[in-house]
Amino acid sequence: MHGDGPWRRVSVPLRRRILDPGTRRGLFLVGGLCVGAAAVLMAKLADAAQAAFRDLSALSPLAALAVTPLGFGLCVLLARRVFPNSEGSGIPQVIAARAIAEPERRAGLVSLRVALGKIVVMTLGLLCGASTGREGPTVQVGAAIMAAAGRRAPAHQRGLLLAGGAAGVAAAFNTPLAGIVFAIEELSRSFESKTSGLVLGTVIAAGLTSLALLGNYAYFGTTAATLPFGTAWLAVPILGLVGGLCGGLFSRIVIAVARGLPGRPGILMRRHPVAFAMLCGLGVALCGLATGGHIHGTGYEEAKALLHGGGDTSAWFGPAKFLATTLSSISGIPGGLFAPSLAVGAGLGAHLSPVFAPAPVGALVLVGMVAYLAGVLQAPITSFVIVSEMTETHALVIPLMIAALLADAASKLVCPDGLYHALAAPIVARLAPPAERGG
Numbered sequence: 001m002h003g004d005g006p007w008r009r010v011s012v013p014l015r016r017r018i019l020d021p022g023t024r025r026g027l028f029l030v031g032g033l034c035v036g037a038a039a040v041l042m043a044k045l046a047d048a049a050q051a052a053f054r055d056l057s058a059l060s061p062l063a064a065l066a067v068t069p070l071g072f073g074l075c076v077l078l079a080r081r082v083f084p085n086s087e088g089s090g091i092p093q094v095i096a097a098r099a100i101a102e103p104e105r106r107a108g109l110v111s112l113r114v115a116l117g118k119i120v121v122m123t124l125g126l127l128c129g130a131s132t133g134r135e136g137p138t139v140q141v142g143a144a145i146m147a148a149a150g151r152r153a154p155a156h157q158r159g160l161l162l163a164g165g166a167a168g169v170a171a172a173f174n175t176p177l178a179g180i181v182f183a184i185e186e187l188s189r190s191f192e193s194k195t196s197g198l199v200l201g202t203v204i205a206a207g208l209t210s211l212a213l214l215g216n217y218a219y220f221g222t223t224a225a226t227l228p229f230g231t232a233w234l235a236v237p238i239l240g241l242v243g244g245l246c247g248g249l250f251s252r253i254v255i256a257v258a259r260g261l262p263g264r265p266g267i268l269m270r271r272h273p274v275a276f277a278m279l280c281g282l283g284v285a286l287c288g289l290a291t292g293g294h295i296h297g298t299g300y301e302e303a304k305a306l307l308h309g310g311g312d313t314s315a316w317f318g319p320a321k322f323l324a325t326t327l328s329s330i331s332g333i334p335g336g337l338f339a340p341s342l343a344v345g346a347g348l349g350a351h352l353s354p355v356f357a358p359a360p361v362g363a364l365v366l367v368g369m370v371a372y373l374a375g376v377l378q379a380p381i382t383s384f385v386i387v388s389e390m391t392e393t394h395a396l397v398i399p400l401m402i403a404a405l406l407a408d409a410a411s412k413l414v415c416p417d418g419l420y421h422a423l424a425a426p427i428v429a430r431l432a433p434p435a436e437r438g439g
Helices: 002-008 012-019 021-059 061-082 091-099 103-107 112-127 135-149 154-173 176-188 193-214 231-259 263-271 273-290 300-308 317-331 338-351 361-377 380-391 397-414 419-431 434-438
Strands: none
Touching: 021 061, 021 112, 021 135, 021 154, 021 193, 061 112, 061 273, 061 317, 091 135, 091 154, 091 176, 091 419, 112 135, 135 154, 135 338, 154 176, 154 193, 154 338, 154 380, 176 380, 231 317, 231 338, 231 361, 231 397, 231 419, 263 273, 273 317, 300 317, 300 338, 300 361, 317 338, 338 361, 361 380, 361 397, 361 419, 380 397
16 A cells, blocks of 8 residues: 555564564553643643633623634634544544544544644634533544554554543543543443553553643542432432433434534535534624623633532523533534533532522532533443542432433433434444445
8 A cells, every 4th residue: 555655665573573562552652641741732722722712801792792703613614624524522533433444534533633633723712712622622632642653553443542532531631430431431332351451551641641740630629519318319310300301402403403404504504614603603602791701611610610619600601501512512613512511510500509408509510510411421421430530529429320320311312312423423424435334
């Protein structure tokens, strides 16, 4: 093959050394360290972009009415023309890449060029006020780095993509267990014993890099929130069901738009994607004006404030964040869903707290986070593990498990298809040969 020309010029003894299992493991370890460094870089860029947008909004809140729509349009233009396959969360691209056997077809989804574009355009989106996160993009970037590290180990490619995605989640949230669970429950939907060591080693390497650069920290800070057994527990099934229904509604909308709306709206979206993205951006800007700017960005600060009982988050934060995240997601700009979904769930728990007055607000916020995230992802184990790990909450593990399971069941009533796998299906259909799709 043409792409193997330089490889053919490498001497046979050197080839054997490169392909030696020990050497490969070393390359994979270096890849894990690079994933951790990339996750830290993306976190820093995301924080800087959000700070810059807040500074602009402080000068004039009305500036978002121009900046956000124009920024959305530019993001979609870049994602479609300059960095194709960088749009959206990035997790569907990794799932699709693992389903495609041909290296040439797979490479377009997880190349280093796509990874660079993901970082650049994701940052631009947050710079213009999008309601998106960085964790999904970190999964795609992590998979791309690991694919590059194991370029000469084709038999390990599916495992490398799995490991890179898991390491991306682990390093982005400082949640190594959640990274592993996410790889099993969502990216692969199975346990592959032959890749378990690769996944674990990569997660450890990425986690150590993040630890060295950022220190040991809990993403939302440590909380001692508890839920006394008794009437307060009535909040668990109710929040679980409400969060699951809302998360399922979000997923159904995103999937419907991705598959193409019927009639004239669908035609206009396909013919004028940049204009559609700008309309979505205008909607996000209006949501921001209605809430004093609280819905822009990842929602991390607002969710943390609700959890710890501080800040002046808008009373309409939860519904407005839901709408802004939906608009950001269907617009086609690169950006993740994890952090915004946690923020929507936090708002849900806080808004319903007066109904369950005996229950501590912090506990309800955590239950709401798990319920809504499980409703969106339809990955209940990942949802309660990630929230437990990022808040170092052990006293609420059982309520969080119950909420996640109920939310998952409720979400499936509204949206039978899992969000990321439903979004990955058309990518596979577009890139995989007919025989491969049938398999």
